[in-house]
Amino acid sequence: MQVLYKSTRGNGKETVTASEAILKGLASDGGLFVPTEIPKLPCNLADFADMEYKEVAYNVMKGFLADFSEEELKSCIDKAYDDKFDTKEIAALVKNDDAFFLELFHGATIAFKDMALSILPHLLTTSAKKNNVTNEIVILTATSGDTGKAALAGFADVPGTKIIVFYPKGGVSLIQEKQMLTQKGDNTFVVGIKGNFDQAQSGVKAIFGNKELEKELLGKGFQFSSANSINIGRLVPQVAYYVYAYSRLVKRGEIKCGDKINFVVPTGNFGNILAGFYAKQMGLPVNKFVCASNENKVLYDFFKTGKYDKNREFILTTSPSMDILISSNLERLIYRIAGNDVNKNKELMENLIKEGQYEITADMKKELDDFYGNYASEEETSKAIKDSFAKTGYVMDTHTAVAAAVYKKYKEETKDDTKTVIVSTASPYKFARAVMTSINAQYDKKSDFELLDELEIVSKVKQPRAIEEIKNAPIVHDTVCEVNEMESVVKKFLEK
Numbered sequence: 001m002q003v004l005y006k007s008t009r010g011n012g013k014e015t016v017t018a019s020e021a022i023l024k025g026l027a028s029d030g031g032l033f034v035p036t037e038i039p040k041l042p043c044n045l046a047d048f049a050d051m052e053y054k055e056v057a058y059n060v061m062k063g064f065l066a067d068f069s070e071e072e073l074k075s076c077i078d079k080a081y082d083d084k085f086d087t088k089e090i091a092a093l094v095k096n097d098d099a100f101f102l103e104l105f106h107g108a109t110i111a112f113k114d115m116a117l118s119i120l121p122h123l124l125t126t127s128a129k130k131n132n133v134t135n136e137i138v139i140l141t142a143t144s145g146d147t148g149k150a151a152l153a154g155f156a157d158v159p160g161t162k163i164i165v166f167y168p169k170g171g172v173s174l175i176q177e178k179q180m181l182t183q184k185g186d187n188t189f190v191v192g193i194k195g196n197f198d199q200a201q202s203g204v205k206a207i208f209g210n211k212e213l214e215k216e217l218l219g220k221g222f223q224f225s226s227a228n229s230i231n232i233g234r235l236v237p238q239v240a241y242y243v244y245a246y247s248r249l250v251k252r253g254e255i256k257c258g259d260k261i262n263f264v265v266p267t268g269n270f271g272n273i274l275a276g277f278y279a280k281q282m283g284l285p286v287n288k289f290v291c292a293s294n295e296n297k298v299l300y301d302f303f304k305t306g307k308y309d310k311n312r313e314f315i316l317t318t319s320p321s322m323d324i325l326i327s328s329n330l331e332r333l334i335y336r337i338a339g340n341d342v343n344k345n346k347e348l349m350e351n352l353i354k355e356g357q358y359e360i361t362a363d364m365k366k367e368l369d370d371f372y373g374n375y376a377s378e379e380e381t382s383k384a385i386k387d388s389f390a391k392t393g394y395v396m397d398t399h400t401a402v403a404a405a406v407y408k409k410y411k412e413e414t415k416d417d418t419k420t421v422i423v424s425t426a427s428p429y430k431f432a433r434a435v436m437t438s439i440n441a442q443y444d445k446k447s448d449f450e451l452l453d454e455l456e457i458v459s460k461v462k463q464p465r466a467i468e469e470i471k472n473a474p475i476v477h478d479t480v481c482e483v484n485e486m487e488s489v490v491k492k493f494l495e496k
């Protein structure tokens with residue numbers, strides 16, 4: 001049967017194709033699109049060991065993207081996973097101490113979002129073509145730093161698209177700002193706003209919701225879309241690297257085909273770990289998904305008690321991409337453990353909006369056996385970086401360190417010695433200050449750029465191209481505007 005998509009909040013009769021779901025992003029009832037069934041792996045598990053990354057990706061994704069032809073999907077994959085990545089492996093699996101680190105940070109912005117955002121533009125433009133959409137797709141994004149750059153890098157110079165990124169001027173790190181302001185590509189536009197991230201996000205939402213503007217721009221051949229992490233066009237490509245990691249362990253003789261392994265995933269919005277869960281539904285032998293949180297430990301509390309509660313202090317940590325109180329992709333899991341019950345899911349999500357919390361039933365909680373949740377404090381995270389470096393010389397970033405610290409707790413608690421993959425989501429170069437001061441507090445005296453050179457010496461890992469570029473590339477974006485000028489700035493850019 002061909003996989004279609006339906007909303008987690010809809011009546012279930014309304015289904016759309018994969019390409020329609022990618023174009024729409026969010027279902028019109030506010031729910032998230034989920035596949036009507038999870039496709040099974042299309043070949044024997046053992047076969048994957050002989051495939052390169054792109055081939056694995058094709059075989060994993062094709063079942064989900066059923067209305068894409070072989071040629072269309074392969075073309076998207078070829079354009080995404082090319083020499084923008086600094087390793088031919090695309091996702092490198094590195095043994096360190098008692099685990100395998102799946103390095104998802106070899107792409108353009110040295111963090112895991114590149115895995116999905118390098119292919120999303122191509123999935124989106126292909127979806128537009130398939131649905132006879134001839135308008136140019138305009139991506140609008142508000143960013144607190146990381147996603148913006150990954151989206152810019154993904155969409156830069158992709159024909160048929162334009163991308164506009166708003167960020168809070170003064171509200172992102174110097175390196176993050178420089179990364180965005182040096183972004184090449186005639187179709188890219190970066191704007192600092194005189195306001196905070198919330199204002200940037202509200203401004204973007206207002207533009208999305210402005211029907212008059214929508215009509216005006218349609219008349220000029222433009223339509224808006226979002227690169228948001230709830231788009232299935234971001235979720236599906238992520239399923240591939242779970243299968244890939246498993247197949248590398250088989251290939252290297254670390255496991256026998258069919259053996260179960262664990263994955264530890266540093267989690268924020270729950271997109272990455274959910275992709276892993278989908279891989280398991282496809283038939284990948286997985287024992288546990290260890291969900292690792294930082295001090296914003298909503299998910300740890302949820303797995304422990306069955307109660308999701310976002311009413312708490314928001315803590316700024318050294319793993320900022322996981323500083324999240326509403327994990328939006330969790331809705332897809334809730335829907336599933338509710339037995340695909342739209343009404344139950346809707347009730348819980350409405351409670352989340354109204355009261356900032358919800359509690360699942362005992363029966364639903366029983367369905368969470370695939371997961372184990374825990375969290376790492378700032379101190380534990382920093383210690384994980386220091387200990388790994390002292391023991392093996394391997395330097396990990398802060399997000400990965402949260403996962404490593406949680407893995408240690410998991411092992412102590414469960415005595416489970418199943419082979420384990422730690423999903424490594426960012427290069428240490430991206431969070432050099434927190435990483436280097438974890439190794440030695442003395443480094444805090446150095447400048448950001450000095451720290452990059454020090455990190456190279458300490459880690460013996462060459463500075464990635466993304467870092468070289470920040471140092472040398474010219475600033476090409478300099479637009480700054482007031483919050484209430486965002487709409488006119490968008491129009492002006494589109495008129496160019």
Ligand SMILES: *Cc1c(COP(=O)(O)O)cnc(C)c1O
Nearest residue numbers: 267268269270271272321425426
């Ligand atoms: C986005 C991000 C995460 C969290 O991933 P989710 O899919 O949101 O759970 C973890 N680490 C890094 C470096 C990220 O950029």
